[in-house]
Amino acid sequence: MENTINEVVILDKWLKSLAMQTHGALSLLDDAALLNISADEELVITTDMSQEGIHFLPTMRGGLVASKVLAVNLSDLAAMGAKPLCYQLALGLTEAQGANWMDSFAVSLAEMQRSFNIGLNGGDTIKKCAALTIAITAFGTVPKGTALLRTGAKAGDDLYVSGTIGDGGLGLAFLQRKILEIDQVHSQFLERRYWYPTPRIELGIALRGVANSCMDISDGLMIDCRKLCAASVVAAEIDYNLIPLSNAAAWVRENMPTLFEDCISSGDDYELLFSAPTEKADLVVQIAAQTNTRITKIGSIKAGDGSVNLIQNNQLISLSNEGFVHY
Amino acid sequence: MENTINEVVILDKWLKSLAMQTHGALSLLDDAALLNISADEELVITTDMSQEGIHFLPTMRGGLVASKVLAVNLSDLAAMGAKPLCYQLALGLTEAQGANWMDSFAVSLAEMQRSFNIGLNGGDTIKKCAALTIAITAFGTVPKGTALLRTGAKAGDDLYVSGTIGDGGLGLAFLQRKILEIDQVHSQFLERRYWYPTPRIELGIALRGVANSCMDISDGLMIDCRKLCAASVVAAEIDYNLIPLSNAAAWVRENMPTLFEDCISSGDDYELLFSAPTEKADLVVQIAAQTNTRITKIGSIKAGDGSVNLIQNNQLISLSNEGFVHY
Numbered sequence: 001m002e003n004t005i006n007e008v009v010i011l012d013k014w015l016k017s018l019a020m021q022t023h024g025a026l027s028l029l030d031d032a033a034l035l036n037i038s039a040d041e042e043l044v045i046t047t048d049m050s051q052e053g054i055h056f057l058p059t060m061r062g063g064l065v066a067s068k069v070l071a072v073n074l075s076d077l078a079a080m081g082a083k084p085l086c087y088q089l090a091l092g093l094t095e096a097q098g099a100n101w102m103d104s105f106a107v108s109l110a111e112m113q114r115s116f117n118i119g120l121n122g123g124d125t126i127k128k129c130a131a132l133t134i135a136i137t138a139f140g141t142v143p144k145g146t147a148l149l150r151t152g153a154k155a156g157d158d159l160y161v162s163g164t165i166g167d168g169g170l171g172l173a174f175l176q177r178k179i180l181e182i183d184q185v186h187s188q189f190l191e192r193r194y195w196y197p198t199p200r201i202e203l204g205i206a207l208r209g210v211a212n213s214c215m216d217i218s219d220g221l222m223i224d225c226r227k228l229c230a231a232s233v234v235a236a237e238i239d240y241n242l243i244p245l246s247n248a249a250a251w252v253r254e255n256m257p258t259l260f261e262d263c264i265s266s267g268d269d270y271e272l273l274f275s276a277p278t279e280k281a282d283l284v285v286q287i288a289a290q291t292n293t294r295i296t297k298i299g300s301i302k303a304g305d306g307s308v309n310l311i312q313n314n315q316l317i318s319l320s321n322e323g324f325v326h327y
Numbered sequence: 328m329e330n331t332i333n334e335v336v337i338l339d340k341w342l343k344s345l346a347m348q349t350h351g352a353l354s355l356l357d358d359a360a361l362l363n364i365s366a367d368e369e370l371v372i373t374t375d376m377s378q379e380g381i382h383f384l385p386t387m388r389g390g391l392v393a394s395k396v397l398a399v400n401l402s403d404l405a406a407m408g409a410k411p412l413c414y415q416l417a418l419g420l421t422e423a424q425g426a427n428w429m430d431s432f433a434v435s436l437a438e439m440q441r442s443f444n445i446g447l448n449g450g451d452t453i454k455k456c457a458a459l460t461i462a463i464t465a466f467g468t469v470p471k472g473t474a475l476l477r478t479g480a481k482a483g484d485d486l487y488v489s490g491t492i493g494d495g496g497l498g499l500a501f502l503q504r505k506i507l508e509i510d511q512v513h514s515q516f517l518e519r520r521y522w523y524p525t526p527r528i529e530l531g532i533a534l535r536g537v538a539n540s541c542m543d544i545s546d547g548l549m550i551d552c553r554k555l556c557a558a559s560v561v562a563a564e565i566d567y568n569l570i571p572l573s574n575a576a577a578w579v580r581e582n583m584p585t586l587f588e589d590c591i592s593s594g595d596d597y598e599l600l601f602s603a604p605t606e607k608a609d610l611v612v613q614i615a616a617q618t619n620t621r622i623t624k625i626g627s628i629k630a631g632d633g634s635v636n637l638i639q640n641n642q643l644i645s646l647s648n649e650g651f652v653h654y
Binding site: 005006007010011013014015017018019020021022024025026028032033035037038039041043045046047048049050051053054055085086088089090091092093098099102103105106109110113119120121122123124125126127128129130131133135137139141 | 332333334337338340341342344345346347348349351352355359360362364365366368370372373374375376377378380381382412413415416417418419420425426429430432433436437440446447448449450451452453454455456457458460462464466468
């Protein structure tokens with residue numbers, strides 16, 4: 001029975017009690033933790049660990065690994081409405097990463113640092129690892145009390161997503177050669193969306209005081225929406241026809257409907273999923289314009305206990321794959 | 328030539344430039360980074376990554392792994408004079424860690440949390456890793472401007488260490504069956520010193536405003552002293568006969584002199600190495616009494632360029648092994 005433990009069990013059975021008395025740990029329910037360290041600001045802290053073979057392909061260049069792992073962390077800061085500040089890098093290298101790989105890795109990190117106005121603050125390096133492993137702890141700030149949490153969704157809220165959904169999962173499917181007969185413009189778009197997720201930093205900051213709840217979609221729209229609803233003790237209804245798709249994803253839906261259904265909620269989107277009171281709908285439209293971000297209302301929050309219903313033409317439907325379940 | 332890169336090269340060639348504009352990164356020279364976030368305090372941040380097969384034996388129980396990896400991080404906080412606050416845990420599990428292992432791991436973390444009055448603040452868990460990997464980022468606080476740095480040593484300073492030196496390395500040698508005919512009292516002591524390093528938190532805090540420079544000895548007395556001297560652009564002279572030994576280590580020196588010399592500076596001590604002006608020598612004695620910590624003057628800081636001379640009976644000597652060089 002040693003192998004029946006999974007991430008949820010590990011969190012519930014062993015880790016949550018260790019975080020019980022840490023106020024800013026938010027019961028380990030959220031995208032990031034808070035640290036209350038000054039009169040007017042809170043530090044937002046998030047950690048993500050990635051390993052070759054699990055989170056990225058062993059053949060990835062250093063630059064692709066760097067931008068993806070840092071973007072994943074920045075996306076967690078975006079989900080909390082934080083302004084990025086700096087990061088700690090724990091880099092576990094294998095024999096396979098040499099000077100060329102490190103060049104590519106460092107150049108890409110430097111570009112990300114410039115784009116997001118952040119710096120490397122510290123870390124650790126080990127070599128001779130069994131598999132390339134990277135753990136990043138990223139830091140951001142929010143004015144005290146304004147962090148966007150998963151716990152604030154209220155029945156009646158509108159439910160929104162940024163950008164388009166499914167591209168990351170479809171990009172991975174393309175890389176795994178599950179999509180073959182696709183136009184190159186589409187495949188390059190999907191591949192790019194997989195390698196280079198867009199942390200929605202500006203949007204997260206603009207949503208402070210507007211969104212009641214927020215998280216980033218990393219494991220898949222459906223499974224992540226359930227997490228948000230469970231944390232807020234509400235339910236949600238998502239209209240399948242409203243889920244925003246890129247042209248490339250729409251092409252896959254037309255031409256490979258089964259694969260599309262497998263991938264639409266398979267994760268790697270790194271878009272924001274958030275809820276806001278209906279009276280703030282105009283404000284959300286303004287924020288979309290102001291941050292130059294596509295924002296789509298895909299459903300609403302209901303009273304309930306964490307369930308998420310997917311409806312299409314007034315009928316309840318379900319997807320063949322509802323998200324990336326950690327092992 | 329892909330495999331000629333080592334930790335020093337990685338730091339100098341790729342990582343330092345990424346940290347150049349991050350003020351609190353301290354040029355990646357120190358045990359931890361600083362984050363300037365309130366008017367009167369700084370946050371001290373340290374990251375350590377450990378992997379099975381490199382930093383601990385694959386057969387280690389969860390509790391031993393937990394206390395060792397957290398202690399290593401807390402030792403870095405101690406080296407900066409910081410009061411521990413909380414930590415982020417990135418836990419990469421393999422198929423080998425089941426419920427019993429996790430029980431032991433979590434119980435040990437809970438004990439450490441109580442001992443040091445800290446809490447788990449967040450993190451990440453992945454499974455199906457190629458090797459058990461743990462990255463901890465630990466946080467502490469210091470009043471602004473009081474962090475103990477590696478860069479402050481001045482010619483004329485006395486050079487001190489806490490506790491006794493070499494026990495951790497000898498404990499590992501015992502576990503590796505390089506020491507066989509040893510009294511059980513000694514072997515248990517050495518083993519315990521290897522598994523359960525003592526983060527010198529109280530001492531680090533007491534040394535604020537007293538020590539000119541400080542670091543913790545993780546890679547070995549000689550090699551770490553060279554790092555401190557290089558960071559401060561000074562030299563040091565250490566008197567071999569003054570290096571404080573436990574009874575167990577003294578027994579090994581008597582009975583296995585070659586092995587002793589191999590291990591005395593092989594790392595895993597997690598004692599503090601610090602320098603202080605001679606006029607504060609009485610204060611250091613008081614601090615030793617007040618924190619109930621053995622503190623020994625082992626030498627002094629000279630003008631110089633990073634070199635460390637080991638002398639015995641007025642003669643320059645050298646050790647067969649001067650420290651743990653990362654790959």
